[in-house]
Amino acid sequence: DVKVTQSSRYLVKRTGEKVFLECVQDMDHENMFWYRQDPGLGLRLIYFSYDVKMKEKGDIPEGYSVSREKKERFSLILESASTNQTSMYLCASSRGFSANTGELFFGEGSRLTVL
Amino acid sequence: AQKVTQAQTEISVVEKEDVTLDCVYETRDTTYYLFWYKQPPSGELVFLIRRNSFDEQNEISGRYSWNFQKSTSSFNFTITASQVVDSAVYFCALRVMNRDDKIIFGKGTRLHILP
Numbered sequence: 658d659v660k661v662t663q664s665s666r667y668l669v670k671r672t673g674e675k676v677f678l679e680c681v682q683d684m685d686h687e688n689m690f691w692y693r694q695d696p697g698l699g700l701r702l703i704y705f706s707y708d709v710k711m712k713e714k715g716d717i718p719e720g721y722s723v724s725r726e727k728k729e730r731f732s733l734i735l736e737s738a739s740t741n742q743t744s745m746y747l748c749a750s751s752r753g754f755s756a757n758t759g760e761l762f763f764g765e766g767s768r769l770t771v772l
Numbered sequence: 773a774q775k776v777t778q779a780q781t782e783i784s785v786v787e788k789e790d791v792t793l794d795c796v797y798e799t800r801d802t803t804y805y806l807f808w809y810k811q812p813p814s815g816e817l818v819f820l821i822r823r824n825s826f827d828e829q830n831e832i833s834g835r836y837s838w839n840f841q842k843s844t845s846s847f848n849f850t851i852t853a854s855q856v857v858d859s860a861v862y863f864c865a866l867r868v869m870n871r872d873d874k875i876i877f878g879k880g881t882r883l884h885i886l887p
Contacts, residue, residue: 666815692877697781699879700863715874747817759805759867759875760822766815 660684663748663764670771676735678767680748687753689731690761691715691723694745703746706731707753738771745769774799776866778878785854786886793849793881795864803869806840806847811861811880823847851883859885 664679682689690705692715702715704723712723720742724732731750735742745768749761775798785791797806808820821831823840831838835852851858864878 697879700877702874705874745815749817759807760819761809761817761875762819763809763817768815 661748661750661762661764663746663767665767666765668767668769670738670769672739672771674738674771676738676769676771678733678735678746678748678769680731680733680764681729682731682748682750682762683729684750684752684762685728686750686762687728688751689725690749690751691721691731691733692747692749693717694747694766700747703733735769738769740771743769743771774801774866774868774876776864776876776878778862778864778881780881781879782882782884784884784886787856788853790850790852791854791883793851793862793864793883795847795849795878797845797847797864797866799866799868801868805867805869807865807867807875808838808847808849809863809865809877811863813860817863820849854885856885856887859883 661682670676691703692700694700701717703717703721704715706712706725709728722734745766747766748764751761777796804825806823809817810820811817821838828840837850839848861880861882863880865875867875
């Protein structure tokens, strides 16, 4: 079974803490994405990556950074968590552009609460 | 600019009724893909269907069918004889082929199938 695995389903952190959300895919996909999902706002793209060590800002990158040191792993980092970052975070992957019709494969999500 | 609108925030129907989820998209590009994803209570978005802009044929898969009409920029999704297991949030999405690999999601429609 192909899979996108997110390291934590539920996290509770305090304001100001540094938070790492990890995502691993086993499909050898070139592209990886981080979205956040909030009620009434749908899915909003935070960052994405086309290749190792490459990253592109999405629609709402402020307050976040990412790291992609290996092809299969894409990490989302909240340098100093704030309460407005309480959300569901979804990681996804897809094949590279030349072979890509756009289908995304999603992880189960990480629900982050910042107190 | 690209945009996906799902005007129905929440729908409730009784089991065995048919239900249609609306999706309207905006793009000036002529080459694009449209998608539907399902997000059950477990949280993981599951790909349902992909349609490219040159293929306006409707598609049927079991109880699911999709009606793509370029003239109205719509890609509606119908569930026939709904079942409780169809309860989920459904997202419509758009990918434009001459852009990067970003996929734009609608805000989703939450579907409740009542027993």
